[in-house]
Amino acid sequence: MVTGKLTGVILTLISTAVLRRIDRYDRTSLACSKFEEYVVSADEAHQETPPVEWRALLRQLPLLNILGVVAVLVAATLVVVKNLPDHSTDQLLNVSYDPTRELYNVLDGTFTKHYKDKTGKTIEIKRTNGGSGRQARSVLDGSQRADVVSLASVSDVDTLSLRGLIAPNWRQRLPNNSIPYTSTIVFVVRKGNPHGIHDWPDLAQENVAVITPNPRTSGNGQLSVLAAWGSVVTRGGTEADARAYLASLFRNVAALDSGARGATNTFSVQRLGDVHLTWENEAINEVDANRGELEIVYPPVSIRAEPAVAWVDANLNDPKRTAIAKAYLEYLFTDEAQEVAAQRGYRPIKPEILARHSNTLPAINLFPITAIASSWDDARQKFFSDNGIYETIPRSTNRGTTTFASDRQGR
CATH class of the missing domain: 3.40.190.10 (Periplasmic binding protein-like II)
Structure with a gap:
C-alpha cells in the first residue's frame, strides 16, 4: 500500500517536471494543453505510449534533465521507504501430522509473541494437519508448499530429504536430532x-x-x-x-x-x-x-514415538525466510515451548520438565525403534x-x- 502511494507521488512529480520543461522551452500553449490532455487521457485509458503526433515533441525534451529528476525522486523514495516503520507480516506454512492442532495453536501464538518481542517484526504461522504419510506426499508433489514440516516420524522427514527437498544433514541442524518431544x-x-x-x-x-x-x-x-x-x-x-x-x-x-x-x-x-x-x-x-x-x-x-521437525530447504529461496523458519523450529526446544508441549500431552525432551508432569505423563516402559x-x-x-x-x-x-x-x- 505504501509502495503504491509513493509510486503515484513519483509519477505525479515526473509528469509535472516534464510539463514544466515543455513550458520552459517555449512550447505553445496549444501544445501544452494537448500534452496535458494526453497525460489525463492516457492515465484514464491506461495507455502506455503517447499519440504519434506527440512522440516527436517528447523526443525534443532534454533527456538528461528528465533522467536527473527521476534519479533524485527514486533516491528520495528509497530513503523514505528505508525509514518507514516495518509493518510487514511474514508468513510460514507448517505442514504437520494429524493430532498436533491443539499443540501448535498454543505454540504458534507464543512464538509470534516471542519473535515480535525480540525483533519488533510480526510473524504469522499457517498450518495444515492430516495423516503424516499423506502430508509428506503433499509436500513432495508440491500441492502444499511447506516452509517447515512437523511429522509423525523421522522416516517421513527422510522421505522428503531423499527427494532433495530437505538437506541430508537435517537431523544435525537442531537439538536432539530434530526431535522436540516424544510420545507413545x-x-x-x-x-x-x-x-x-x-x-x-x-x-x-x-x-x-x-x-x-x-x-x-x-x-x-x-x-x-x-x-x-x-x-x-x-x-x-x-x-x-x-x-x-x-x-x-x-x-x-x-x-x-x-x-x-x-x-x-x-x-x-x-x-x-x-x-x-x-x-x-x-x-x-x-x-x-x-x-x-x-x-x-x-x-x-x-x-517411544519420535515426531521430527525440519525446514524445507527447496521451498525457502530467501535467506530472510530461512532464518524465520529456523527460529521457529529452534523455539520448540526452549523451556517455554517444552512446558507447552507437556501441558498438551507430549513428552518433553528435558527431563526436569517431564518430571513436573508425571501425574499426566506417567513413567512407562517405552522401547526404542532399534528394538525391532x-x-x-x-x-x-x-x-x-x-x-x-x-x-x-x-x-x-x-x-x-x-x-x-x-x-x-x-x-
Whole structure:
C-alpha cells in the first residue's frame, strides 16, 4: 500500500517536471494543453505510449534533465521507504501430522509473541494437519508448499530429504536430532473398561472391536503396528509369534480412518469400537472432551514415538525466510515451548520438565525403534513396503469386508 502511494507521488512529480520543461522551452500553449490532455487521457485509458503526433515533441525534451529528476525522486523514495516503520507480516506454512492442532495453536501464538518481542517484526504461522504419510506426499508433489514440516516420524522427514527437498544433514541442524518431544501409543476404552483391556494380548480377544488409523496414510497407524509387534518381541516372543499376534489384532479392527483425528471421531463421536489405539496426547484430549465416558489405559510396554521437525530447504529461496523458519523450529526446544508441549500431552525432551508432569505423563516402559529394526527408515521398509509385514499379514476377517475396503480407499 505504501509502495503504491509513493509510486503515484513519483509519477505525479515526473509528469509535472516534464510539463514544466515543455513550458520552459517555449512550447505553445496549444501544445501544452494537448500534452496535458494526453497525460489525463492516457492515465484514464491506461495507455502506455503517447499519440504519434506527440512522440516527436517528447523526443525534443532534454533527456538528461528528465533522467536527473527521476534519479533524485527514486533516491528520495528509497530513503523514505528505508525509514518507514516495518509493518510487514511474514508468513510460514507448517505442514504437520494429524493430532498436533491443539499443540501448535498454543505454540504458534507464543512464538509470534516471542519473535515480535525480540525483533519488533510480526510473524504469522499457517498450518495444515492430516495423516503424516499423506502430508509428506503433499509436500513432495508440491500441492502444499511447506516452509517447515512437523511429522509423525523421522522416516517421513527422510522421505522428503531423499527427494532433495530437505538437506541430508537435517537431523544435525537442531537439538536432539530434530526431535522436540516424544510420545507413545496408548489405549482408550469405554467407561469402566467393560472388556478388561490392560495389555496388548487383550486386543486379540474375539469379542473386542479395535479402532486405529490406516498404517498406509497415518503415522499413528504405523506406530500402532510397530508397538503391537514390539510388545511381543521385546518380551521374549519370536517374530513368528509377533506376526501371528498382528494378524489376530487386525482381524479385530473395525475401521481404518486415514488419520488420527478421524479415528478419534469414529471411536468417541460415532461410538464405534471397544478400544482405540492412539497417540498419548490424543488420548488425553479425547478423554477430557468426553467427560468421564472414556478412560486411558497405559499398557505395560509401548513404543517411544519420535515426531521430527525440519525446514524445507527447496521451498525457502530467501535467506530472510530461512532464518524465520529456523527460529521457529529452534523455539520448540526452549523451556517455554517444552512446558507447552507437556501441558498438551507430549513428552518433553528435558527431563526436569517431564518430571513436573508425571501425574499426566506417567513413567512407562517405552522401547526404542532399534528394538525391532535398525532405524526408522528400516522399520518403514520392513513393515510398510509393498512386501512388508503389514502388507502380507492374513487379511481374512470375522467382521466382514468393511474394514479392509476402507483400508484400500485410504491408500
